[in-house]
Amino acid sequence: MPPVSGNTALLLDIDGTLLDLARTPDRVKVPAELLRSLEKLSHQLHGAVAFVSGRSLESIDTLFAPFQPAAIGAHGGEIRGVDGEVTRIAPLPDSIREIFAGLAEHIPGLLLEDKKSALALHYRLAPEAEPVLKSAMEKHAALFAAEKVNILHGKAVIQVRPHGIDKGSAVLKLARQKPFKGRAVLFGGDDTTDMDVFRILPELGGRGFSVGRRFAGAEHVFDTPRAVRQWLSRVAERGVK
Numbered sequence: 001m002p003p004v005s006g007n008t009a010l011l012l013d014i015d016g017t018l019l020d021l022a023r024t025p026d027r028v029k030v031p032a033e034l035l036r037s038l039e040k041l042s043h044q045l046h047g048a049v050a051f052v053s054g055r056s057l058e059s060i061d062t063l064f065a066p067f068q069p070a071a072i073g074a075h076g077g078e079i080r081g082v083d084g085e086v087t088r089i090a091p092l093p094d095s096i097r098e099i100f101a102g103l104a105e106h107i108p109g110l111l112l113e114d115k116k117s118a119l120a121l122h123y124r125l126a127p128e129a130e131p132v133l134k135s136a137m138e139k140h141a142a143l144f145a146a147e148k149v150n151i152l153h154g155k156a157v158i159q160v161r162p163h164g165i166d167k168g169s170a171v172l173k174l175a176r177q178k179p180f181k182g183r184a185v186l187f188g189g190d191d192t193t194d195m196d197v198f199r200i201l202p203e204l205g206g207r208g209f210s211v212g213r214r215f216a217g218a219e220h221v222f223d224t225p226r227a228v229r230q231w232l233s234r235v236a237e238r239g240v241k
């Protein structure tokens with residue numbers, strides 16, 4: 001199991017790491033036990049527990065209310081420090097929004113999640129749309145490059161976000177702030193966008209675990225989000241010093 005001490009900063013992806021994936025992002029469930037563990041750990045680690053998610057901060061806060069820790073939302077488009085102060089990057093250009101809104105409108109079952117500085121097009125309910133979506137992404141490649149946005153393919157989701165914005169660079173920023181600064185970072189993630197964090201972990205002297213599959217740089221692999229929750233629960237019950 002990954003080591004957690006009183007000097008750890010715990011940085012955690014949400015979907016697929018802490019929570020089981022659901023048919024749509026708003027249908028995920030936050031088990032009461034998980035919420036208790038996170039609140040306890042946040043207390044024990046003096047606030048050095050943060051979410052690192054593709055969700056917007058608003059969506060994160062809705063899920064975990066009333067718990068409101070430091071958090072990275074929209075893959076780094078939003079960063080909230082432990083003091084509650086939020087840094088946001090500019091919203092995406094309209095040309096990009098129109099392409100994604102058009103796809104969501106014309107293909108049944110697609111769900112467009114607007115995170116202002118990023119968009120996520122979910123097709124879990126319409127897996128057969130994948131080839132159409134992939135060719136649409138190729139068709140607009142020149143525009144994406146001109147507007148300086150990246151397209152990322154995740155688990156039944158296509159993400160669009162500005163160049164230079166990713167979970168890794170956001171973690172580097174958050175790790176410089178109190179109470180994270182000087183702590184041993186422990187990060188957990190499950191999806192391709194989490195690889196950006198695994199990549200910068202050596203720079204922070206941090207460690208990582210992955211869920212469901214092994215990532216380069218992950219010291220431990222949990223089989224399921226449930227196994228992660230059980231581990232967090234044990235660590236919180238035991239107490240960190």
Ligand SMILES: [Mg+2]
Binds near residue numbers: 013015189
């Ligand atoms: Mg995830």
